[in-house]
Amino acid sequence: MTSAPSETAAPASDESALREAAERHLRALAGPSARLREDQWRAIHALVAERRRALVVQRTGWGKSAVYFVATALRRAEGAGPTVIISPLLALMRNQIAAAERAGISARTINSANLDEWERIYADIAAGSVDVLLVSPERLNNPDFRDQVLPRLAEGAGLVVVDEAHCVSDWGHDFRPDYRRIRTLLAGLPRGVPVLATTATANERVTRDVAEQLDIGDGAGTLVLRGALDRESLRLAVVRLPDSTARLSWLAQHLGELPGSGIVYTLTVAAAVETAAFLGERGYDVRAYTGQTDPEERRRAEDDLLANRTKALVATSALGMGFDKPDLGFVVHLGAPQSPISYYQQVGRAGRGVERAEAILLPGREDREIWAYFASLAFPPEEIVRRTLDALAEADGPVSLPRLEARVDLGRSRLEQMLKVLDVDGAVRRVRGGWTATGRPWSYDADRYAAVAAAREIEQRAMLDYADTTGCRMEFLRRQLDDADAGPCGRCDNCTGGRWPVDVDPAQRQAAAEHLDRPGTVISPRKQWPTGMDALGVGLSGNIRPEHRAEEGRALARLTDIGWGTTLRRLLAEEAPDEPVADRVFQGLVRVLAAWPWQQRPVGVVAMPSRGRPVMITDLAARIARVGRLAPLGTLAYTGPDGPGARRHNSAQRLASVWHALTVPDPLRAALAGVDGPVLLVDDFTDTGWSLTVAARLLREAGSGPVLPLTLASRS
Template sequence: MVTAVSDDVRRQARTDAEAHLRALVGRDDAVLRDDQWSAIEALAVDARRSLVVQRTGWGKSAVYFVATLLLRARGAGPTVIVSPLLALMRNQIAAAERAGIRAVTINSTNIEQWQPINDAINSGEVDVLLVSPERLNNPGFRDEVMPRLAATCGLLVVDEAHCISDWGHDFRPDYRRIRTLLDTLPTGIPVLATTATANARVTADVAEQLGRDVLVLRGSLDRESLRLGVVRLKTAEMRLAWLADHLAEQPGSGIIYCLTVAATQEVAAYLRDRGHEVAAYSGQTDTTERQALEGALVEGRVKALVATSALGMGFDASLGFVINLGAPQSPVAYYQQVGRAGRGTDDATVVLLPQLEDRDIWAYFASLAFPPEQLVRQTLEVLGRSPGAMSTVALESYVELSRNRLETLLKVLDVDGAVRRVQGGWISTGEPWSYDADRYARVAEARQREQDAMLTYLDSGECRMRFLRAQLDDPEAVDCGRCDNCGGITLSAAVSDAAVAEAGAALSRPGVALEPRKMWPSALVNLGLDLKGKIADGPTEGRAIARLTDLGHGQALRALFKVGVEDGPVPASLTAALMAVMKDWSAAWQERPVAIVGIESSRRPQLVGDLATGLSRVMKLPIVGRFAIVDASVAPAQGAANSAQRVSAIHRRYRLEADVPAGPVLLVDDLVVSGWTMTMAGVALRRAGASGVLPLALGTQT
């Protein structure tokens, strides 16, 4: 319900708002657009709940910063912003400080600052608090900090609000906690939800979760500065060569998005060798290094960051291009990524280089969907039997799910009221819970439609921006006149022979390290195994030709291990690569191995046998035995979802059958998935008398 406010008060509020905007952007001629003012007025004057669906660069952060200044001037409490991206948080804090807004963040990287920040909040010294959605269900924050903030905050902002909806392309269970938070807010506290990537279904879902009387402001999603295009090249060598030949032509600095962490490292290394100032960036990058790299990109000190989707730039990013090496699995996700470019420029180039392996990567991500009902019920049953809280690590020993999937499941169950996170882990609430199979199936179908639409985008002859806007249900979608299909940009597919040759050499250079497991999984005692702590007698660092996700030999390995491919000997191309790996690796050995032991395979016995006998022949080493399958009822990949389950399965399935010599042993396998089979075979060899174990595999999934 809109509060009655006089016209004079509204006019003065707009005057003050535009003064704040000028301070925020550092321009004396800055004025609010009518739609921006409508959002600010709803929040700061009428105390309404609002959902703003506007394109990247529209100025959504300006809305909540200006509204914050208006509310604080009237004595309101601090604004709480829930934001999923640390990079975006850092941008927002810097922008706020330039406007005289005192902004701080509480997240997993600044634990030592939490108490001083809480003290500053309590004393009224903070205007804006940014928190990650994960904080909302941290027991200490949820039970001690959040109730006070909910009671005293002046404005709640939910950034990237499409994450609330499981129909959104980037649904995050932690965001569902926000609905509970909304119910605890005192009457009259305004709420703003913002996103650039919500279609009609997601918009309706988020608006419903915000409650009644929600103002929905949905604008055109056109990005007038972006020139979109697709360049199709047949091989990974040609795609890398295109980057090397054409990166310098791109305007300003930008981002090269890759689908995997391994690809960011591989591509960045190749481009640096070709003389380009680039760096790899992913969720695995150290926090301090991430901040430094973000600054280097914004300030133009690097030509590009080669990044996964972990890189999301915010208010101050002004990038000249975005290149995607590989297609994201939905047009909506793609629209979000390309939106990092063209914020502060009239023209920005957006190039998509699709890969044959994109669908395999999409299939992997699809495999991480909501678990089947049997595993959910099993999780609830285990928690229900437990006399106290159980950690995720302890639950792993009872439920065959990876830690990430188990954490996600528990978060969903928590929001649904079936479990609760407490100090020390999770407990069952005993409340009834129903498995909404129909909804999960509909979400999976929606994801498949998104993938099909992405494939259509690649070959479509229609306007590319219009296509993306239509996927977001933008009713104003029209031909842009700027993309390659509209004739507004022409992208050359030419690559130089020299660049292709160098790319081929880089991709054909085999060899990745197999890092040994160093610690036994926790709670193995629950599975009847007396194994804990440090693995003191395991194998040393090993080698594989490549990761399955690698751009070079990864393609041959993916073909070799594809489901349905018949068993056979090691292909000639991989044999040559393996010999190159052995040559480089052997130079670092302190002592040459004296024997070979193979890991028996029920799926590819000929492949593993050929690998072992070939190495025996070339290296003139005897094969002295095998890590043998003794319980075929344990499936080959049983327990692979998490370490505790996998160790238990391997313990039952295998036994060392070998006449082990006293020297080092070369341990061979076809494919390393979790690393536990190699580790346990290595432990068995060491305990049988081997002085060392050198693991070797054709490929690795890690």
């Protein structure tokens, strides 16, 4: 795919002087012994001497950032404007920025956390004192930034860099809608502004897609530089263990043997928090790191890991692209990512600056269940997309996300992702106050969406094959990335025959079992009605009156937990029979009740109605009443045979469905009149929380005391 050299190449003497200057800047950046790799020089020459567009696909730690920092120094010396770098994780590039500044390159960032600095940064850019400006792709979707700031940056840029460029392609393992806006940015750049795209994780299909998006049709084409993707320091291994208890105890047993500090990846937020808590109990200095972690806490955790003040961060994929710690000694996965390409990207965090680093996968039987959940969040069906476009077209002005939820049955994050795709496609536009329809024709590319979904399924099967392969593991990963030079590494567990032991110390296993067997998670009460309920025929708005709210409740566990979660996922699966819960599950609920720090002990039990599990829920309520010596007050009822109908995906839609469906039958109303005190409200599962919220209001209006929700499971 590499195109022919430019016909206007510089004379040899000029090229020699340019390379000498490039080597000098590299030494300032990386140390006196640093020398340019041949493909680093080819990329730099294409950007600086030929003003071309280039795509560099090279392994993590190869030195892609050196290419754009050296090219920046050379372009600035020619009098060009600052380099604009679009990067997904600005907070994790602080060490790169510091290194650039040590080399005399002034770097600044524009992001949502430093709004008060923007005007000063613009002034510094205008004064010529900023060499590198980093922005997140999310900034490109901010109306003020897009319309007022971005045109000025693009007009004056000396170089544009797209980091982690596989995110541009929906074939990539980490496609992000905000990245698609980059195509519009690149198309509007003045002639002669070079563009560099970089990634460590792109197979041939993604490489071709990104290169085509970079091409501006000037005949020069996109220069594509792909290198071998071997990671000579990595020792890949797979350890198969029977269950979550064994995996957690194995990790506690062996974490201290792993070199230096590192990362333990989990598939869910709940698993990260739970694992970090257990390892902390076993004496390890670890931190949980997820997308839900407070930003300042995340920054402190990153700093502690970089400085080797902590043994490990137990992280979701929120800790990934852009994190640079050359001496990271290990990466352990509790559960397998959805694709070998994603796995290669994550293990590539380790071993950049050390001779040996361990990369260990502990696959779980529940991995496929978690993959299936993430797959359910793919681009919505055409019917929902059309409904969204119609709702925007019919509106008188911009529509906010909360109000759009009242018209479209999608959860908030998925709805926003869909709108971002439609924005890039030109069908909608984000403006102050929300979203509007543009009126431009738009077609639903069903074939492409289906092909992407099929590609994801192939990647998942390949990840299972990686865990099972008897061949070289590094070769397997490199072939998934279409690395033509892939061959046996001679270092992985299959190549060497060296295996990690699978025996688990009984004391560690007992500790892990006790930790995972601890039941109970909080159900936070809803305190405010969703926006736009009037559009659904429900006259609710603002705060929920305190006397109508549910109290703080309890669930046995989250469905995503690695302990009880596994049991509950199977118990509450659609195909599972409707029958009383096993004694172990019931005893878990009894322990939740025993540990509940309520202000006043409940006096009665009310069951929620259910179309799918009436036997389970009514039996559960009756058993709780007997064990707790509480009054069995009865069951709420549905107003019609269909109940609330199909489960809804967002707050507004779910509230509307249950608001019209629930009622307090006369026998229950009479029973409530005879009790004075709190009541337990028993259900199998809570997701949005609106069923419990509406039920609590109905019970309070019918004369009950405080309502304490109790469920088997919660979504989060």
